[in-house]
Amino acid sequence: MRNEDSTVRNVLQEFDEASVDDAVKTLLPLCGSPAWAHALVARRPYADTAALLAASDEIFPTLPESELAVALSGHPRIGERMGGDGTAASLSRSEQSAMQSADEQVAADIVQGNHDYEARFDRVFLIRAAGRSPREILAELRRRLDNDDAAELAEVREQLRQITRLRLEGAYSQ
Ligand code: 2AL
Numbered sequence: 001m002r003n004e005d006s007t008v009r010n011v012l013q014e015f016d017e018a019s020v021d022d023a024v025k026t027l028l029p030l031c032g033s034p035a036w037a038h039a040l041v042a043r044r045p046y047a048d049t050a051a052l053l054a055a056s057d058e059i060f061p062t063l064p065e066s067e068l069a070v071a072l073s074g075h076p077r078i079g080e081r082m083g084g085d086g087t088a089a090s091l092s093r094s095e096q097s098a099m100q101s102a103d104e105q106v107a108a109d110i111v112q113g114n115h116d117y118e119a120r121f122d123r124v125f126l127i128r129a130a131g132r133s134p135r136e137i138l139a140e141l142r143r144r145l146d147n148d149d150a151a152e153l154a155e156v157r158e159q160l161r162q163i164t165r166l167r168l169e170g171a172y173s174q
Contacts, residue, residue: 012052012172016045029087030167031160032074035067036060049172053165060161065153071160072124078137079110091167095130102134110134113141120145121152128162 015023020041027037039059046052063071076082076092079099083089099107117125127140144155 012046012049015172026171029074029091030171031164032071032088033063033067033160034070035063036071036164049169052172053168056164056168057161060157060164063157068153068156068160069123072126072156075124075126075163077114077124078127078129078141079107079114079134091170095128095163095166098129098132099134099137106134106138110138110141113138113145116145117141121149123156126156126159126163128159128166130163130166 015026018026020038023041023044024034024037027040028034031037036056036059039062040052040056043055046055074088076089076096078096079102082093082096099110102110114125125141125144127137129137132140144152147155
């Protein structure tokens with residue numbers, strides 16, 4: 001346990017002590033928003049992982065819609081075959097791993113739902129995939145298609161916050 005604690009401390013300490021540029025670079029694949037990354041770096045140092053996660057949560061409500069759009073453009077569609085060997089691509093693959101066992105009809109309905117969502121809202125459908133089955137994702141996709149613009153933007157912000165929080169936990173809690 002002591003070893004695990006000191007490993008966490010070292011990763012966080014390294015982050016706290018890195019140059020602004022290096023710290024921002026390590027954060028970018030975790031969310032895709034430069035404004036979020038800069039804001040989180042500006043609040044260093046962090047006493048522990050909980051403080052880092054709390055700061056990230058506080059930044060999300062302050063991000064303008066344009067910044068959410070930038071972050072979303074770095075997230076692949078749900079169910080789409082993902083290539084790439086960058087950190088963000090490998091995180092997405094792991095988060096969406098349950099999609100590989102989706103039954104054919106559910107997978108096809110998600111492809112159609114993604115298309116309908118993009119036609120309606122002009123951006124990629126974003127959902128925290130980790131912990132959700134393909135059927136649950138499809139149900140959420142269909143439910144959210146009925147949202148008005150403001151309600152859907154609030155959902156996008158919340159999903160991005162959750163995805164980012166899981167990624168931060170993965171990077172700074174081991
Ligand atoms: C993703 C992704 O890459 N990871 C996740 O949880 N959701 N993409 C998406 N379009 O929702």
